[in-house]
Amino acid sequence: MTQNSGGRMNKEIGKICAEGFSFFGKTNRLISHELKNILAIISETLGLLDELVELSEKGTELKPERLRSMSDSIIEEVERANGVVKYMNTFAHSVDEFIGEVDLNKSVSLMIGLSKLNPISKAVKIDFPETDSHPIHTSAFFLENFLYHSILFALSAAGPDKHIQISIHTSGNEIRVTFLGIDPARLASFPAAQTALLSKAIGAEISFDDASGKLQIDLPQKMTGGPIETLPIRLPRD
Amino acid sequence: MQGRVKMKLLLVDDEEKFVARLAERLALRGYQADWATTFEEALAKVGRETYDIAVLDIKMPTMSGIDLKKRMEQMVPEMKFIFVTGHGSEHDYDTVCKEALCCIIKPFKIEALIEKIEQALTL
Numbered sequence: 001m002t003q004n005s006g007g008r009m010n011k012e013i014g015k016i017c018a019e020g021f022s023f024f025g026k027t028n029r030l031i032s033h034e035l036k037n038i039l040a041i042i043s044e045t046l047g048l049l050d051e052l053v054e055l056s057e058k059g060t061e062l063k064p065e066r067l068r069s070m071s072d073s074i075i076e077e078v079e080r081a082n083g084v085v086k087y088m089n090t091f092a093h094s095v096d097e098f099i100g101e102v103d104l105n106k107s108v109s110l111m112i113g114l115s116k117l118n119p120i121s122k123a124v125k126i127d128f129p130e131t132d133s134h135p136i137h138t139s140a141f142f143l144e145n146f147l148y149h150s151i152l153f154a155l156s157a158a159g160p161d162k163h164i165q166i167s168i169h170t171s172g173n174e175i176r177v178t179f180l181g182i183d184p185a186r187l188a189s190f191p192a193a194q195t196a197l198l199s200k201a202i203g204a205e206i207s208f209d210d211a212s213g214k215l216q217i218d219l220p221q222k223m224t225g226g227p228i229e230t231l232p233i234r235l236p237r238d
Numbered sequence: 239m240q241g242r243v244k245m246k247l248l249l250v251d252d253e254e255k256f257v258a259r260l261a262e263r264l265a266l267r268g269y270q271a272d273w274a275t276t277f278e279e280a281l282a283k284v285g286r287e288t289y290d291i292a293v294l295d296i297k298m299p300t301m302s303g304i305d306l307k308k309r310m311e312q313m314v315p316e317m318k319f320i321f322v323t324g325h326g327s328e329h330d331y332d333t334v335c336k337e338a339l340c341c342i343i344k345p346f347k348i349e350a351l352i353e354k355i356e357q358a359l360t361l
Contacts, residue, residue: 029325033297036324037253040344044259047348051266073255122252122299 016142016201019194023145030117031088038081045070045077087113094141102143104134104168104175104219111147112166115155124158126151128166134175137222138202146198147177150217153195154179157186159213173222174205179215187215246288247355249273250280250306251295251322256344263348269355277301277309284310289317291358293351296323318358320351 049070056062090110112128115121136143154164158181165180187208191199199206205218247269251257254275261271272287274280277300284292292310294303301309307319320340340354 033324036344037256040324040346041253041256041259043345044256044263048259048263051263055266077255119252119297119299 012197012200015194015197019198020141020145023148027091027114027148030114031084034084034117035081038077038084041077042074045073083113084117087117091144094144097140099137099139099223101135101137102140104136104143104177105131106133107140107144108147108151108166108168108177111144111151115148115151118152118155120152121155123162124155125163126155126166127163131168134168134170135221136175136219138219139223142198142202143219146195146202146204149192149195149198150177150179150190150215153190153192154182154215157182157189159183174218174220177217177219179217180213182213182215184210184213187213190215245269245290245355245359247271248280248283248287248289248292250277250292250298250303251275252298253295260348260351264352267348267352277306280306281309281313284313284317289314291318291320291355293320293322293355296321296325318361320354320358322346 049067052060052062052066087110090106091114108128112126116126151164151166154166158164160183161181163181167178167180169176169178187210190208191206198204199217203220203223207216207218208214209216247261247264249257249261249264249271250273252275257273257275261273264271272283272289274283277298280292280294283289292307294306296303298306303321307321310317310319320342322342322344324344340358342351342354
């Protein structure tokens with residue numbers, strides 16, 4: 001490696017690390033925002049319940065079905081919060097092993113779950129059918145970072161049906177993630193600079209079918225030779 | 239519950255359960271509170287009714303509360319605004335609340351919102 005190419009590589013590694021930290025921070029903010037929304041619903045429901053009980057003590061009728069509806073609502077929000085905390089915990093484990101075997105299926109599911117915390121996703125339906133596991137050898141954290149940007153792009157560039165379908169297929173030594181339902185006119189704007197950097201880092205190849213609005217991402221079953229493999233860090237498990 | 243001069247509020251938040259219950263609690267305190275969960279619905283209501291104050295969630299799908307405020311101000315220049323946000327840190331508070339006359343962080347006590355409503359009306 002020449003001095004110049006070594007310097008370029010170091011800059012690239014620096015950018016990838018910075019993107020990784022930024023992704024971790026953004027994800028934490030999304031999760032805390034969602035949990036605060038859930039707490040706000042629980043707080044308003046309990047506040048209203050308290051006021052209705054107070055009114056009933058003064059003679060206003062309080063129907064049992066009203067109480068049932070509010071208690072059901074609190075249970076729903078607790079379950080919602082539990083789901084968010086599960087995402088948070090699974091995501092936190094993404095850095096346990098820097099490079100290793102990852103089930104792409106689970107990574108896509110997790111990133112769809114986290115993307116759904118972004119307000120942009122509330123206006124778009126997203127389908128990802130459950131399939132068998134698709135193991136690949138890569139950096140779980142940077143793969144998830146790349147998938148998150150890809151899913152957010154698909155959501156923000158969804159066509160008029162506002163319905164994105166994601167699927168995974170294995171072909172030879174590669175695994176393909178396909179996105180359907182993107183506005184074809186928007187495909188050219190993908191990937192943004194940081195997503196392109198991440199795709200290079202994990203060896204992902206991006207291709208489009210302009211006519212159908214199909215975005216395809218081919219991932220190697222075993223990542224080799226990318227800048228991530230030269231990163232001089234190994235994160236501790238505990 | 240205390241009586242109050244009828245004041246008309248519009249609450250806008252994509253969390254329907256939150257906004258519906260908050261409206262009901264405000265109604266119990268004598269405020270006339272309508273609610274909407276999308277910016278389209280909110281703008282339509284502002285086009286039809288006269289509101290003294292809008293309480294807007296900052297982070298909503300397709301249009302932020304800050305942009306929604308600008309649209310509403312064009313329609314009703316004398317309307318007052320309070321922003322509500324689920325952002326949690328002091329840094330977030332400073333960032334998102336720059337544009338607002340009043341801003342409040344979720345979850346909050348209803349008394350804190352009422353204090354902001356009263357403050358907004360004196361501005």
